[in-house]
Amino acid sequence: MSIPGEGHEDVRADEQKDGRKAGGYGLHERANPKRHRVIRLWTVVHPSVLGSTTLTATASEAPLTARLYPRNWRGDGVPSFKPSGQKGWPIRGQDLVRLSADYWWVIGVGVVLTLARFSEAFLVLKGRAAGLPLALVPVVMVVMNVVYAATSAPAGxxxxxxxxxxxxxxxxAALACADLALALMPGLAGLFVGVSLWGLYMWLTQGLLSALVADTAPEDLRGTAFGIFNLATAAALLAASGIAGLFWDRYGPSSTFLVGAVFAALAAAGLTLRRRQA
Structure with missing residues (x-):
């Protein structure tokens, strides 16, 4: 079969080369059927062998829950507590009353912070709006993550x-400065300054709100506390992206990041005010 267009001779040569490789493998398999049958069998069997070996090696270990909460487990690895049998909505009114005012303040700050931290997809859109070629748009996320990774070690x-x-x-404060740079500094310089500050913000804040939730919630209600926190911040993230998209479409990219800077300033003010009151 002839291949139309220029370069068909090179294509045919490549096809012949691939055909020789495949044919050689077929002849080799035909000459050594038992060996190839063993290879195919081992290819199928070895994942199960590795899995069973791992299970055998770890079967004698106590469950992760037993290692984290040894008081609730007997020596034989059987839990000493029984399920409550409670059905329906898992959050009870008396549990909510036990959550402190500091905890609810952290929830409020987390919601406002999430409103400021809309999806990073808007950074990519900003890169395109700033004149970055389409093929180089992923560089925005690369720069942000490089800054975050390079500075994340000493955060704890x-x-x-x-x-x-x-x-x-x-x-x-870093997030507010990032938003202001993205909103007010023109061109690619403003883009990369803002993206770098965004990575710095991620370094400074990653996991800190979760730590504050654990600090302010009773020990036996931390599961409930984290559930409420995650529910509230997830709803705020959905709202934040909707608000950012609305401002982007109606008033332009700069307005989106200015609104983000306002929310970041409000969250910082809330944390500072609560600390002074305490």
Whole structure:
């Protein structure tokens, strides 16, 4: 069969080369049927062998829950507690009353912070609007993640040294500056300054709100506390992206990031005010 167009001779040569490879493998398999049958059998069997070996090696270990909460487990690995048998809505009114005002303040700050931190997809859109070629648009996310990865190691130590709230306020300040750079600085310079500050914000704040939830919730209600926190911030993230898209369509990219800067400033003010009251 002839191939139309220029270069068909090279294509035919490549096809012949591939055909020789495939034919050689077929002749080799035909000459050594038992060997290839063993290879195919091992290809099918070895995942199950590895899996069963892993299970055998770890079967004697206590479950993860037993290692985390040893008081609730007997020595034989059987839980010493029984399910409550409660059905329906898992959050009870008396549990909500036990959650402190500091916890609800953290929830409020988390919601406002999430409204400021809309989807990173808007950073990609900003890169395109700033004149970045379509093929280079992913560089926006690369720069942000490189800054985040390069600075993430000492974040926990910094939080332990000066406290979680000051670090979180500094992160919110970085987010506000990132939004202002993206909104007010023209061209690619403003884009990459804003994206770098966004990565710095991620370094300073990643996990800190969750740590504050754990600090302010009773030990036996931390599961409920994290459930409420995740529900509230998920709803806020959905609303944040909707608000950002609305401002982007109606008033342009700059308005989207200015609104984000306002929300970041409100969240930082809330944390600072609560600390002074405490």
């Amino acid at each position: 130590a910094l939080s332990d040294r000066i406290g979680r709230r000051p670090v979180l306020v500094a992160g919110l």
